[in-house]
Amino acid sequence: MRFGFFLSVLAHVAIVMAAVVTLPSMFDGAEEFQMLPVEILEIGSETNVRAAALKIAEAPEPEPVKEEEPKFAEAPPPPPPPAMNEPVADDAMPALAKASDPKPKPKKAEKTSVKNTMPRRKPKPPAPQSKDELDLGELQALLDKAPKDEPKPQPQQSDDALDSLDDFLAEDQADLPRRAIGLGDGLTISEVDALRQEMQKCWRPPTGAANPEELIVELRIFLKEDGSLVRAPRIERSGTSTFGKNSFTMAAEEAARRAVVMCAPYDFLPADKYERWKEVTVTFDPASMVGY
Amino acid sequence: MRISAPARAEEPLHIVIDQGKVEPLPIALPGFIGKSQAERDTGTNIAKVISDDLERSGLFRALDPRSFIERSMDFDTLPRFNDWRIINTEALVTGQAVIQDDGRLRVEFRLWDVVRNQQLRGKKYYTTPENWRRIAHLVSDEIYTRLTGETGYFDTRVVFVQESGSKIARRKRLAIMDQDGANVSFLTDGFDMALTPRFSPTAQEVTYLSYFNNKPRVYLLNIESGQQEVVGDFPGMTFAPRFSPDGGKIIMSLDTRGNSDIYVMDLRNRRQTRLTEHPAIDTAPSYAPDSRAISFESDRSGRQQLYVMRSDGTDIRRISWGEGRYATPVWSPRGDLIAFTKMLRGRFYIGVMRPDGDPKTERLLTESFLDEGPTWAPNGRVLMFFRQTPNRRDGSGGTVRLWSVDLTGYNLREVPTLGDASDPAWSPLIK
DSSP: OHHHHHHHHHHHHHHHHHHHHHHHHHHHHHHHOOOOOOOOOOHHHHHOOOOSSOOGGGSOOOOHHHHHSOOOSSOOOOOOOOGGGOOEEEOOOOOOOOTTOSSOOHHHHHHHHHHHHSOOOOOOOOOOOOTTSOOHHHHHHHHTTGGGGSOOOOGGGTTSGGGOHHHHHOGGGTTSOOOOOGGGGSOOHHHHHHHHHHHHHHOOOOTTOSOGGGGOEEEEEEBOTTSOBSSSOEEEEOOOOTTOSOHHHHHHHHHHHHHHHHHOOOTTSOGGGHHHHSEEEEEEOOGGGTTO | OOOSSOSSTTSOEEEEEOOOOOOOEEEEOOOOBOSSHHHHHHHHHHHHHHHHHHHHTTSEEEOOGGGOSOOSOOTTSOOOHHHHHHTTOSEEEEEEEEEOTTSOEEEEEEEEETTTTEEEEEEEEEEOGGGHHHHHHHHHHHHHHHHHSSOOOSSOEEEEEEEESOSTTOEEEEEEEETTSOSOEESSOSSSOEEEEEEOSSSSEEEEEEEETTEEEEEEEETTTOOEEEOOOOSSEEEEEEEOTTSSEEEEEEEETTEEEEEEEETTTOOEEEOOOOSSOEEEEEEOTTSSEEEEEEOTTSSOEEEEEETTSOSOEEOOOSSSEEEEEEEOTTSSOEEEEEEETTEEEEEEEOTTOOGGGOEEEEEESEEEEEEEOTTSSEEEEEEEEOSSTTSOSSEEEEEEEETTSOOOEEEOOSSEEEEEEEOOOOO
């Protein structure tokens, strides 16, 4: 009983002492805390805006029937009745209306409407550099030892300022407005991320597939300055299956192409960096989506 | 390794998309057109069944026909793609139904990618007019396969145990229906209790368990002819029969003097082979689709767990290592997963795991008072099982119904049946 009493007193004294020692330092710490202003930018609200109209009509699409289906002038005679009333499947389909069909073709209508309603947007010329800003000419001069080993740019590419190193090194052009080069002209992480977000909004990955690693599709897309597609996306790589192409790889390819076409135009990309995004390779990798 | 931004100015920008939207694909299915009223009615019915099939898969969202802009469609002209894109559909199915002079029904359809202005698929079918539902399922399979890459599973049937009567005098008879619950018919009369039906993967045959003189026996039933026979004449009781992938063998458990082991019987020569020999209860065997391995459940470790062995009975390995008890392993027709029933703290779960037993691959898809008896759709993508929902505190009463779930764990749905139903067995694609 007495031992317990002393133990209790000692414990209380220890708690009070600890409070006396630690509490002031805690308050000191709080006073020394400095507020660091952080600017929160919602890139999504600017870059995830969907375009008012799709521009896929400008991409040259093959005639549907020609690509997929054999043409038939008339329906073939029906086969004899099957046993057990089983339906008979037949791939043969009658041809669609020919070009001479009096009805106007939707494709033509789309082309006209797109041209009328979606004026081509010119890229803004880059603003002249102020003296406080990074001098790319100087930076390039510092870095020019490394590129000497590289093959010189071809003369026919001289219209592209990015490829003409000599032009940039010339003194009389040092202060002129120019397109950026090197790391400085690359898209920022936010801009690349905005493009990625836009495309993933339109992509339905093949979920639940047995071998998702075989369904990776890489597309090469070519963009106009207004962010629309120059032509249909080109498949660079797909279907790593050892069994070759199958229905899974075909569906994966189409899902990827549909995503790119559906989300175009990518008109939020910075016009002054057009050279960096006029050609983009996109890898669609469903591996992490398998559990969905 | 893939990069997100170019290291050199000459290389094109490279981005990696590894996240997408897990939403059903919007699809428009206007009623199939026809000249006569009978053709139009058939066309409307076919489009409705296709629409229901695709929606039930959870991978498609059929748009409300009232939202369609283009209404008068000619089957042989291009759709106005702009009109379909405006309503945010990505795929369009057009079709027509024609009753020919010889009385047969001709159904044609085209599947369109309205984003890329392309026809993806086009087919036509002939049958008798009353067989229109089957055509609708075949068209659903074509659309599903073309857009997802998976083999379809709509032109399939399900055998199950139809239950009726009180708990004391429960009547259990085999019934068969289309996978969507239509066309129900009975296969047994209900005088003898029928349990655990299993479809042959290659033929319209079912093996099941029935009691004869109070002794459980494995039977073989031909669905088309109605013929049935006892499988083998074993000294003890036989349980849990299941076909081999080639349909030539039946694997089951045989109980002699209170010890249950796995046996396989060749249906051609009726020769039987014992595969396990252990004092524990070994049961619920299921072949891998390549026939090289067999999964089964056993209590040899002290409680019910899942095991895998070679098809000759050697190299037995335990694969379930989580909490609780595991039962009824069923190998996926795709080979990549094993479905099972799990019991943990009074709850039942349907789950899947990889056959190598990696505990990280175990995924529980459903949970309830009683979920049991998973069966795979022939494409290995969807599971069906039965669920008891009691209405009394002691766990009795209530209903027993069939449910389906996608292997991703999404899209849990009840399968419509007339009254109580249990023990579903999914057929292969009808040939």
